[in-house]
Amino acid sequence: MISIGLDIGSVAAKGVMLAGDRSFKVVLPTGWSPRDAGHNIIEHLLDVSGIRRSEINAIVVTGYGRVALDEADKAVTEISCHARGIAEFYPEVRTIIDIGGQDSKVIRINEKGKVVDFAMNDKCAAGTGRFLQVMANTLGMDVSELSVAEIVEEKVTINSMCTVFAESEIVSLMARGVSKGGIIAGIHESVARRVAAMAKRVGIKEKVAFTGGVALNAGIRRALGRELGCDIIIPDVCQFTGALGAALLGFES
Amino acid sequence: MSNVELKDFTSIREVNLLRIKEAKEQGGKVVGVYCTYCPQELILAAGAIPVGLCGTKEEPIAAAEEVLPRNLCPLIKSSYGFAATDTCPFFHFSDVIIGETTCDGKKKMFEIMQEIKPVHVMQLPHLKDSEAGLELWIKELHRLKKFLEEKLEVDIKDEAIWKAIDTVNAETRAAKDICDLNQMDPPPLSGLELLTVTWSRSFTADKNEVTNMLETFKKRLLEKKVNRPRPRARVLLTGCPVGLGTEKVIRITEELGAAVVAMENCSGYKTLELLTSQEFDDPIVALAHKYIEIPCSCMSPNAYRLELIGRMIDDFKADAVIDLTWQACHTYNIEAYAVEKMVKGKGIPYLHLESDYSNSDLESLKIRIEALLEMVTG
Ligand code: SF4
Ligand code: SF4
Numbered sequence: 289m290i291s292i293g294l295d296i297g298s299v300a301a302k303g304v305m306l307a308g309d310r311s312f313k314v315v316l317p318t319g320w321s322p323r324d325a326g327h328n329i330i331e332h333l334l335d336v337s338g339i340r341r342s343e344i345n346a347i348v349v350t351g352y353g354r355v356a357l358d359e360a361d362k363a364v365t366e367i368s369c370h371a372r373g374i375a376e377f378y379p380e381v382r383t384i385i386d387i388g389g390q391d392s393k394v395i396r397i398n399e400k401g402k403v404v405d406f407a408m409n410d411k412c413a414a415g416t417g418r419f420l421q422v423m424a425n426t427l428g429m430d431v432s433e434l435s436v437a438e439i440v441e442e443k444v445t446i447n448s449m450c451t452v453f454a455e456s457e458i459v460s461l462m463a464r465g466v467s468k469g470g471i472i473a474g475i476h477e478s479v480a481r482r483v484a485a486m487a488k489r490v491g492i493k494e495k496v497a498f499t500g501g502v503a504l505n506a507g508i509r510r511a512l513g514r515e516l517g518c519d520i521i522i523p524d525v526c527q528f529t530g531a532l533g534a535a536l537l538g539f540e541s
Numbered sequence: 542m543s544n545v546e547l548k549d550f551t552s553i554r555e556v557n558l559l560r561i562k563e564a565k566e567q568g569g570k571v572v573g574v575y576c577t578y579c580p581q582e583l584i585l586a587a588g589a590i591p592v593g594l595c596g597t598k599e600e601p602i603a604a605a606e607e608v609l610p611r612n613l614c615p616l617i618k619s620s621y622g623f624a625a626t627d628t629c630p631f632f633h634f635s636d637v638i639i640g641e642t643t644c645d646g647k648k649k650m651f652e653i654m655q656e657i658k659p660v661h662v663m664q665l666p667h668l669k670d671s672e673a674g675l676e677l678w679i680k681e682l683h684r685l686k687k688f689l690e691e692k693l694e695v696d697i698k699d700e701a702i703w704k705a706i707d708t709v710n711a712e713t714r715a716a717k718d719i720c721d722l723n724q725m726d727p728p729p730l731s732g733l734e735l736l737t738v739t740w741s742r743s744f745t746a747d748k749n750e751v752t753n754m755l756e757t758f759k760k761r762l763l764e765k766k767v768n769r770p771r772p773r774a775r776v777l778l779t780g781c782p783v784g785l786g787t788e789k790v791i792r793i794t795e796e797l798g799a800a801v802v803a804m805e806n807c808s809g810y811k812t813l814e815l816l817t818s819q820e821f822d823d824p825i826v827a828l829a830h831k832y833i834e835i836p837c838s839c840m841s842p843n844a845y846r847l848e849l850i851g852r853m854i855d856d857f858k859a860d861a862v863i864d865l866t867w868q869a870c871h872t873y874n875i876e877a878y879a880v881e882k883m884v885k886g887k888g889i890p891y892l893h894l895e896s897d898y899s900n901s902d903l904e905s906l907k908i909r910i911e912a913l914l915e916m917v918t919g
Pocket of ligand 1: 838
């Protein structure tokens with residue numbers, strides 16, 4: 289059986305083809321039309337694999353452009369595809385915490401990688417990568433520098449949940465001469481606290497995996513571990529996790 | 542009434558608007574009500590027409606925000622906005638308005654609404670299982686009766702109240718019967734159709750007529766073979782009131798192939814099990830007993846709501862529950878915690894959504910609802 293999974297994001301469109309023990313990957317910029325991007329990915333996958341279209345059993349699409357593609361047999365949310373993709377490589381994971389640039393999610397899965405509960409924040413910048421971005425700007429740094437500059441011993445508590453207020457709180461902390469490293473530790477704790485609260489409401493079950501762009505920040509990883517009081521796995525996921533999950537779901541439907 | 546179709550319910554608003562206008566021209570009185578706690582029987586007994594005014598459209602919100610805080614429930618802003626801009630014909634025709642001290646936002650908004658029209662606000666006790674609560678509520682019903690008698694210049698007789706009780710009980714039964722049809726699989730009515738029927742009821746000038754319509758419609762639905770495919774999932778909706786104009790969650794759910802088989806909120810089932818008992822000597826006492834039972838989140842504690850949702854999950858064979866909170870509605874928002882625990886305790890997926898009347902969050906609602914449905918269907 290041969291299955292294609294597509295993950296059409298707002299920036300990049302990813303595709304995975306699973307054909308027996310062979311697999312193929314393609315990534316392209318999404319551009320203006322999610323439909324064209326999806327179509328091109330399929331053509332590319334057929335090209336590199338030498339497999340004919342008529343041999344494909346299932347095409348499953350996910351990502352924000354999922355509805356636009358008529359070639360797909362099925363559209364599935366990122367939440368289910370991400371869960372399925374992670375479960376393939378980390379079957380012991382029961383809770384996924386995903387913090388991206390624009391949103392954060394907590395997904396509880398069972399042993400088959402099926403979603404049993406989830407929570408999502410995409411309305412408020414607090415608890416997302418956007419919050420870190422704004423705070424880094426205020427400190428005159430790049431987000432990638434935050435975790436190295438952190439000094440946990442000097443941590444100050446950032447009280448404001450709202451990004452706008454937190455920004456002015458930081459400005460006044462800096463004016464008072466509080467160490468940057470301590471402020472950064474406070475920022476990391478603030479994001480972790482916010483996401484941990486969402487995770488606790490859903491209910492945490494180990495093992496916990498932490499994914500998304502923000503997982504690259506070691507300071508947030510430490511803070512999240514402290515807030516949750518458990519170890520967290522940083523899966524070696526790549527940008528193809530969603531597409532892979534989609535392809536696997538194609539086999540199952 | 543030989544034939545009743547969905548479009549007859551869709552047109553209730555329009556048809557009755559004309560009737561109400563005519564009635565007004567002939568000296569009839571109209572009383573605007575915002576909430577299910579308002580004992581409509583007293584209005585009917587006074588020979589006046591009760592009309593529902595609850596704001597379910599986004600348009601007047603901007604105007605309302607000139608007076609009210611932005612960070613307020615959209616239902617309150619919409620209700621006030623319609624009044625302030627004089628764009629709701631039903632408000633326009635209302636001689637007086639009845640409000641209740643349900644949530645703080647409404648209570649304080651009614652104070653401001655006084656500037657536009659006479660608003661009589663009933664003090665609703667928030668503790669139902671207490672003697673003092675019931676006593677206050679009985680007194681408040683008497684006060685409403687007096688208010689209506691003075692304003693509408695009538696004498697409200699006990700017999701007239703009993704008659705109105707019969708009328709409203711019959712209408713409630715007929716509405717519940719329609720809702721209950723959706724226990725069937727597949728459900729004969731989509732969520733949007735169901736909402737059209739239950740929400741439009743409140744605009745009628747003639748309760749007996751609407752009872753007839755509901756009964757005939759039920760018969761028709763039973764005769765007609767429904768050829769709908771079975772829905773992807775059967776969803777129960779609960780939370781803040783929804784009406785036509787704010788049905789986006791129902792719409793998205795059904796566009797994704799599921800069916801909203803039942804609604805526990807105010808436009809739906811919340812009050813439909815409650816009939817006024819004829820066992821009391823005093824009709825006011827009888828009414829007080831009925832209305833104080835309404836399981837709105839402004840009651841504390843509010844055990845009947847949980848019991849009702851639990852029972853509805855079983856009766857309507859719900860696969861999932863969506864709990865909708867309008868932004869800044871604290872009581873429903875907080876009560877979501879208890880609802881979530883109860884629903885998940887029954888092993889059913891639960892989704893809490895916070896939204897407003899705008900269309901800005903359609904995508905974010907959609908992904909959540911879609912993921913919920915994927916939890917049901919895999
Ligand atoms: S939700 Fe509560 S306050 Fe709102 S209309 Fe219903 S009973 Fe009244
Ligand atoms: S939805 Fe909530 S805040 Fe709005 S009027 Fe009803 S009870 Fe009050």
